[in-house]
Amino acid sequence: MLELHGIGAGYGRAQVLRNLCLRVEAGEILCLLGRNGAGKTTTMKAIMGLLPLMAGRIVLDGTEISALPAYQVPRAGIGYIPQGRRLFPGLTVAQNLAVGMQTRASPPEVLEEMLDLFPRLRERMGQRAQTLSGGEQQMLATARALCLRPKALLLDEPTEGLQPSMIEAIRQVIVKMRDRGVAILLVEQRVDAVLSVADRVAFIENGLNGETLSAEALRADHSIVDRYVGV
Amino acid sequence: MELGPYLLLATLEGAVTAAVLALTAVGLSLVFGVMRVVNIAHGEFFMLGAVIAWYVAQMMGGHPAIGFGAALIVAPLLVGAIAVAVDMTILKRIDYDPERTIVATIGVLYIIQQLTLMGYGPDARPVAAPFNTRLAIPWWELKDGSLQMYWPWGLSTTSYKLAVIVAAPLVLLGVWLMMARTRIGLLMRATQQDRDMALAFGIPVERVYALVFGIGAALAALAAVLIVPIQQAHYLMGTDPLLLSFIVVIIGGLGSLPGTVVAAILIGLSDGIISVFFSPTLAKILATLLVGLVLVFRPQGLFGTRGS
Numbered sequence: 001m002l003e004l005h006g007i008g009a010g011y012g013r014a015q016v017l018r019n020l021c022l023r024v025e026a027g028e029i030l031c032l033l034g035r036n037g038a039g040k041t042t043t044m045k046a047i048m049g050l051l052p053l054m055a056g057r058i059v060l061d062g063t064e065i066s067a068l069p070a071y072q073v074p075r076a077g078i079g080y081i082p083q084g085r086r087l088f089p090g091l092t093v094a095q096n097l098a099v100g101m102q103t104r105a106s107p108p109e110v111l112e113e114m115l116d117l118f119p120r121l122r123e124r125m126g127q128r129a130q131t132l133s134g135g136e137q138q139m140l141a142t143a144r145a146l147c148l149r150p151k152a153l154l155l156d157e158p159t160e161g162l163q164p165s166m167i168e169a170i171r172q173v174i175v176k177m178r179d180r181g182v183a184i185l186l187v188e189q190r191v192d193a194v195l196s197v198a199d200r201v202a203f204i205e206n207g208l209n210g211e212t213l214s215a216e217a218l219r220a221d222h223s224i225v226d227r228y229v230g231v
Numbered sequence: 232m233e234l235g236p237y238l239l240l241a242t243l244e245g246a247v248t249a250a251v252l253a254l255t256a257v258g259l260s261l262v263f264g265v266m267r268v269v270n271i272a273h274g275e276f277f278m279l280g281a282v283i284a285w286y287v288a289q290m291m292g293g294h295p296a297i298g299f300g301a302a303l304i305v306a307p308l309l310v311g312a313i314a315v316a317v318d319m320t321i322l323k324r325i326d327y328d329p330e331r332t333i334v335a336t337i338g339v340l341y342i343i344q345q346l347t348l349m350g351y352g353p354d355a356r357p358v359a360a361p362f363n364t365r366l367a368i369p370w371w372e373l374k375d376g377s378l379q380m381y382w383p384w385g386l387s388t389t390s391y392k393l394a395v396i397v398a399a400p401l402v403l404l405g406v407w408l409m410m411a412r413t414r415i416g417l418l419m420r421a422t423q424q425d426r427d428m429a430l431a432f433g434i435p436v437e438r439v440y441a442l443v444f445g446i447g448a449a450l451a452a453l454a455a456v457l458i459v460p461i462q463q464a465h466y467l468m469g470t471d472p473l474l475l476s477f478i479v480v481i482i483g484g485l486g487s488l489p490g491t492v493v494a495a496i497l498i499g500l501s502d503g504i505i506s507v508f509f510s511p512t513l514a515k516i517l518a519t520l521l522v523g524l525v526l527v528f529r530p531q532g533l534f535g536t537r538g539s
Binding site: 048049050069070071072073074075080082086087088089090091095098099102103104144148 | 414417418420421424425427428429430431432433434435436
């Protein structure tokens with residue numbers, strides 16, 4: 001569904017990613033693991049077209065999205081839940097969701113579906129996003145991205161700073177989306193959280209591909225994890 | 232004549248200044264708020280509005296109201312289109328870099344100003360007001376223990392000035408409705424708050440920028456059309472509105488539209504009142520002093536938020 005073919009990307013002249021290849025199938029959760037600064041968030045930004053590619057190409061469902069201007073990348077069907085949530089802080093919950101709804105002109109029932117998925121948001125529709133609690137903000141960021149009815153979903157540390165019940169709620173939504181056939185690329189620091197949801201795990205080190213393994217294999221042999229992300 | 236009637240007259244003059252200033256400054260504030268760039272050529276868009284209004288009024292002929300009405304529509308549209316062209320050919324190419332935009336718009340300022348001098352000439356030319364009835368204003372005085380109404384000599388305004396005072400708030404209400412209630416307003420505010428996330432949710436940020444720059448310039452042009460029956464069109468008339476708009480935008484809080492309107496009323500009224508009682512120069516000195524004080528003691532402006 002989502003394929004990265006030998007991409008290079010970075011900030012200014014500082015190249016972070018080198019010849020990175022990834023492949024996420026529909027209905028699969030691929031988790032990207034690596035140390036701080038390995039290039040996980042950079043990969044996400046490069047997919048969204050927010051950083052110019054220095055090399056390679058990115059294909060979503062047969063469309064070469066790396067050839068599109070940045071604002072057309074989400075319209076091709078990618079929902080992005082960025083690190084630190086990055087809501088529109090001065091807009092209300094309803095308006096934040098409206099921004100997600102307009103991206104691909106989703107029909108109104110999608111909004112209803114999101115509010116059924118996150119009932120807490122329904123009570124807060126008129127409230128500014130910046131006044132929400134951390135967990136509610138994460139719900140809103142997730143709902144905003146799902147409003148696109150994405151083919152592929154990018155999640156950058158969605159459980160960062162959340163309480164366990166909220167982490168579980170987010171996990172359930174991720175699994176639900178996978179079962180609907182969404183291709184999910186997940187960046188996560190906490191290895192135990194990863195192993196419980198991921199189908200495959202791709203390691204990234206200094207902007208280069210490491211091994212890609214099935215989560216089952218990792219659950220059986222923890223030493224590989226320690227090699228890539230251990231202290 | 233006692234002090235009261237003078238004060239009323241000065242307040243009315245100040246209200247006209249405030250109305251026109253509010254429109255001009257909101258245009259500047261909108262551009263700064265959404266695009267985070269400072270447009271030094273804003274005053275020239277104001278001047279272009281007045282000059283185009285004169286050309287349109289000349290071409291239409293007939294009753295002054297026809298020419299003025301046409302100018303009210305043509306001038307903002309034309310100036311808006313010029314601004315969109317400036318955005319797409321210049322600002323977009325320098326990637327909206329704040330410093331380079333300042334230098335680039337200084338260049339645009341001189342290009343527009345000198346082209347106007349070459350085409351329109353150095354004369355100040357009036358545009359006839361669509362209606363201009365003289366309205367005497369009554370005052371009250373205490374005579375034999377009871378209030379009596381009388382008509383002090385020279386205390387009057389015109390119907391056109393009152394119309395300007397009414398028209399500006401209506402236009403500003405329209406701007407507010409656009410920002411708060413429409414889809415394009417939502418996209419503008421989303422772009423303002425987080426440009427990258429706007430892109431990540433399919434908002435064509437470059438088109439939003441071009442539109443905002445055009446609307447900002449069109450507001451300045453509209454303000455100029457409103458003032459040109461009172462002030463005359465001249466190729467150097469953009470300097471004062473630019474300075475006052477900056478003063479207003481800084482005092483109100485960069486990018487805050489309500490703050491801009493409040494500061495425009497404050498500066499416009501005090502400019503009118505101080506000009507009548509003392510001198511226009513003193514009014515400018517005090518306004519500039521106020522900016523200095525605001526920058527020292529409340530750098531985010533009266534209505535701005537810190538660090539945004």
